[in-house]
Amino acid sequence: MPGILMRALAVLLCLCATSAWAQDQYNFRVDDVQVNGVQRLEPGTVLTYLPLSVGDQLTESRAQQSIRALYDTGLFENVALQRQGNTLVVDVTERPEIARFTIKGNKKIGGDELKKALKEQGLAQGELYKRSLVDQLEQELRRQYYSNGYYSVAINTDVTDLGNNRVAIDITVKEGPIASIKDINIIGNEDFTDDQLKDVFELKSSSPAYTHPLTFWRSRDRYSREKLLGDLESLNSFYQNRGYIRFSVSSIQVSLSPDKRNIFLTLNVDEGAQYKINKYQFAGDMIVPETSLQRLVSVKDGQTFSRSEVDASASRISSGLADFGYAFADVDPLTRVNEEDKTVDLTFFIDPGKRAYVRQIAFNGNEKTNDETLRREMRQFEGAPFSRRGVERSRTRLARLPYVQDVQVNTDKVAGSEDLVDVNYDITERAAGTLQFGVGFSDAQGFLINGSVSHSNFRGTGNTLSLRAETNDYAKSVGASWTDPYFTDEGVSRTISAFYRNTDQLIRIGSGFDLNSIGGAVTFGLPITEYSQLRAGLGVETNEINSAVDRNGNDQLSDELNEFITENGRKATTYELQTGWSRDTRNRTFFATRGSNTEFQFNIKGPGSDLEYYDTSLEHERYFLVGSWIPGLSDKVVLSVDGRVAQTDIWGTGEDVPPYDNFFAGGARSVRGFSNGGLGPRDSFDNPYGGQFLTTVQSELVIPTFLESDNKSTRLTAFYDMGNVYENASDFETSELRSSAGVAFYWFTPFFGLLRVSYAAYVDDKAKNDEVDRFQFSFGVGL
Template sequence: MTIKRLVAAILLATGSNSVLAEESFTVQDIQVEGLQRVALGAALNNLPFNIGDTVTDFALSRSIRTLYSAGHFDDIRVYRDGNTVIYRLRERPTINNIEFKGNKDIKEEQLNESLAGNRIQVGEPLDKTILKNIENGLTEFYHGVGKYQAKVEVKVTYLPRNRVNLEFAFEEGDAASVRQINIVGNQIFPNEELLSVVESKQDMPWWRFWTSDRYQKQTLQGDFEKINSYYLDRGYLRFNIDSSQVAVSPDKTAVYVTMNVTEGEQYNISEINFVGDLIGQDEVINAILPLQKGQLYNGALVTFTEESIARFLARFGYANSKVRTIPTIDDDKKEVALTISVDPGKRVYVRRIDIKGNASTKDEVIRRELRQMEGAWLSNDSLELSKERLQRLMYIEKVDFATSPVPGVDDLVDIGFTIKEQPSGSFNAGVSYGSFQGLSFQIGVEQNNFLGSGNSAGINLNTNKYQKSVTLSYTDPYYTLDGISLGGQVFYSDLDYSGTSSNLEAYNRRSYGVGANVGYPINERNRLNFGANVSVNKINQINEYDQLRHFRAVLLDASNPDGGYDFTNFELSTSWMHSTLNRGLFPTAGRMMNLSLRVTTPNSDLQYFKTNFEAQQYVPLSNDHQWSFRAKFELGYGNGYGDKDGYDYTLPFTENFYGGGTNLRGFENRIIGPHAIFRSTSSVPGVPDPIGGSIAFPGDISNDSYQVSQRSIGGNAMAMLTLELITPTPFLKEENRNSVRTSIFVDAGNVWDTEFDINRYANLVQLIASDRDPALIDYSDPSLIRATAGISVQWISPMGPLTFSLAKIIKKYDGDLQENFSFNIGTTF
């Protein structure tokens, strides 16, 4: 082939616009040489002409630019042989592998993401021209975080078949420290006061290892803003940072920062005016306005005012309102007049709400909790309330929402709710171990989100060393569309506290029954529940301790004193719940209060009532809620009403309150509370009987004796307080924060018996059978407070809910048994 002409691409690269007079010709053929990976069709598609078109030599040279723009070639040359156009190409090498070495400050995920934005990724052609820019950009990043000695080098290794490996070699070095920060021009506030509000620290001593003096450019820029705000919040409206300099030491290990400032004088607010449209809410906006005429100007308060008005307008659908404050400064009087401009914009409506992430839960279950409706105006309050209600569900771990404008329309948005579910049930099959119940075997299912319906259903069989029980339950929280719930349960239980490990006085109880409940929502945060229950009970093998005398008197069959106690109760219950908690499990903000009352009807064998009050408050201590404070207070009281055969009804011992274990960590489970007292009567010798013995007769009761049991029987009154500092869990990834909780706690409280009379034993002799027998104390005294402190870790693990507690007893009384370490394991799905 004879080469007729070489088209000078060099002229195009130098930007020459001069073109010699050229003759045009008709392209009869196009040939492409050097293709390996790029298909011939793909290369021809990038040419600005086809076979049969009439072109000039200048058009051929411009086609080189077109081919370069495709991004596949390193070198392009074009030749003409008569009416045949020939392209000789050298393809860019394909990236075979990317490797990073020496990087610590930048994670590989961040690097890969940044490189992908520049089309540097495995399988893509390599454009070597941008590698230098990447090197410079990474070096600039290290300089921005104070590592002035950092170097970044990209090594290219060529492989067969036109492939390359890229190795990014990092030499990060040490960060420069802030050796000194100088503020020049400040007279009102000393350097120490101003530097106390900034994040950058200077020349920290070695023992302040928890505080860093590392220089970072972005941190320093934020510090300038903090100093500026510090002055503006104190009325110095003319404050200004005139200039700033950052000098790097010759060895690049230290920086010196200098700020030149002008403080000015303080200004007071002379007047406050509004312009714009207040959507008819002038009186309300003026009433909530935090700014007042005559007060010192405060920049933070001005910003808060703007945000408050914008949030208020967003309640009425004006989601894109613009609120800005225009100051008019009178330098002579040192006053500033504020004009608040309010532009509500168009009212925004919701076109569609999408739900994502709910793999198990049905859409309708999520939507029934929403208070932002499709077709209604957009309300931030309704969105936040919707999120709050969803996060209170026990089967929802996290909820996020985002609004997106509808393209081409300025008053419509779509809302997307993203749901993260969590285990909503428990599969009690297999073996679990707890420090109280010991080894236990369970089988059963409990589901808070049955088949994704949001309903609770369960069948639970439980057996351990003191209990055998089965319970069937079902609750529909939305039996009606307006949130009225309906539920019921059937149960059977066989309790045997004859062993020593239960810490309870020995008895055996069998019971079965059925119940139903209905709930009614008062508003978004308050709910009433009503229930009815019937239970059939039989108690036998009971140690007849002295506190049972009233219970024994109203139930015991005189003709069958060994027959045990049989009784049937008909219960009515009501409760009120108030909740503003931000989550159902592991909340970090909000409060919860619950007041309940159960009472048996007069036709029951036992007449009593029992009431409980519980209040919890969570106060976040950090913006990310990793630090939070929790206070929990619980009160309980129960007693009998009416009498039978001259004996007053009392609260049956099976309904008593107990302390220890979960509510007083550090004490053994159910050990806190009154202990059983066994009274022994004295006797005097009698007349001889026919077989040589003698018949004893009761003696003077003042000579009776008693023994206090090591076991608790509980009391009819209780008060418990928990103070808890919720802390971040060390070495925990972000995605697991909502399933693990670590806390430092203090528990305090007492269980007592309001019916106990210690004077009944004042003149009697106490028998001490062993050194473990406790001394008698006044079990009616509520001031006998116990207290513990410790640390707790709770984990909703794949194998089940798991709780560890390590506690130290601060205050205890005779008969209280300690349990410094406790744990419990179950199985959930």
């Protein structure tokens, strides 16, 4: 016992002596500072980082502060303070410099972005070496490889001491094979089969022997945590939209095979019961009559609860209130679950907020376009109540301008005000002025060479100036036009145009003759609604038919053309009244996915013309989102139907319509699978002569592809065409309609414009003189 007491007393005395020594070491006046261990740095540089100087009193807290300040510089691995008399000795060990830094073998993860990121983090030649950064790099690389399915990746880091306080860092990556999902197992589902639920997933297992031909390149069997989280959200939506509002995923197991090549997913789900809507009602400040709100709600009493339908109804109510000026209306769908009868009482709680007014409309990015040129497209006005529909329609009108590439709109609250908003349109302009020279080919025109000078935004006014020259296998032409889309403040447009054309034959494959045409027109467009307009104009045109002769100088005109010349003469000047009506609700001009376009034209060669005849046509084009009809289909599956009926006939002076104004059928724009003009009446040389009555229908089903440009600059379709051309309307017979079916591909190429390729696998050629052309292509010509 006494021995234990003696040892305890000795320890206590040592601690007191040590404490006294420590206080003595860190409690003195600093007369000098000495720096040891620096190699690249100057001692004076180290002193600048110290929070004390000669003459200061050193305490324990100031010593700790000094050590922390030197570590915070990142320049030193070790820092220690010593005392020699009244001299403070600073011992440091500098971090080595990275003399070489390499990463090898990282084919899947890397590139310039990785090098830039590493340099910003301090992992590059010439930077200071920090082991912690290398460890973080290893962890990040491993994480990225794991997220991309490379679970057998091996990362080896070698740090070599090169002397002179320099190191070389070499990282070698062995990526190994990518792991694939071998099986997805779902446990707990009773009301839906495994296949029904797996169809919701983006992730797919690699075990089935059959792979969908349109998705094999997507590598959907590669595991990704982000994709799994997205699939779980899709699975939850699947059940929520079918009334299973208590659905949950209780657990998820992700297991890896010993060779790290196969992944097994197991999901335990709890479906719960299916619920129906008992009733719905409105609460809060409804602003508008309840009957108006009911028209915006798609759910009904007694139907199965659907979360997407409920949210869509709330969104429509909010948008409807925004059309009345309540820009920030909040509609919250509240649910009360009745467990006894498995029903849901739904309440749309409406908080419209204050009615908002537009203080200012501003345009950003319009460097080449005048502000007033854009402002005249507005359907939302400053000082007026805010209208979501007006703002969005204004954005659409801006986006349809030929000199605008993209438009984004933002609605911002005015600071300090509860009822004022600013509407800002961010404009991305495209080149409005073009000088083009190009070549092209089409089944209708053959090889063509064209050149043009055009400007769709002349001096920022939105006016269009165009000069064009073209030559193809059978015609040469020049033309000029000037269009003012706002000839009047009310939006009436005016186009002035003139042309000259020399033609060797009616179409590319036809009987030869020489036709000279010259003319001009003034046309006005009169808007009657937001989506439709009337067209009216006057034109004059002179056409002269000259004989076609062979090498021996013999006349080679067909019997039909000779008869027309005998009855009507070779030269005719006509004065034309041009009228028409159009309605366009398409979401975009090219590669539309919804909406329709209808055009009706009636042009008449009026009194005083050498030939008095008319031509009229009606064309209707409509787009349908098939995915909205059939659940599970992509929203890129689009059905388009384009039907056209046209007729021309003599009404006054003259015996017949001139052959150069006949209609032709066959080719890419009417009935594919037949050559251009390969259908209908023929002349005495058995060449296409055209007719006075035309009817065609083109239907296309857009097929989604793996291309990123899908439905933007490329489109793949399956088509079915039907139609024919007849000598007169009285000759029309449905039994004489021709049809074809096949596939077509469209691509806006960077250099040659639109490339159009089609192959007709089925062609209904009933007559011997039908000219079949299954494979057709063209480039350098528009839609």
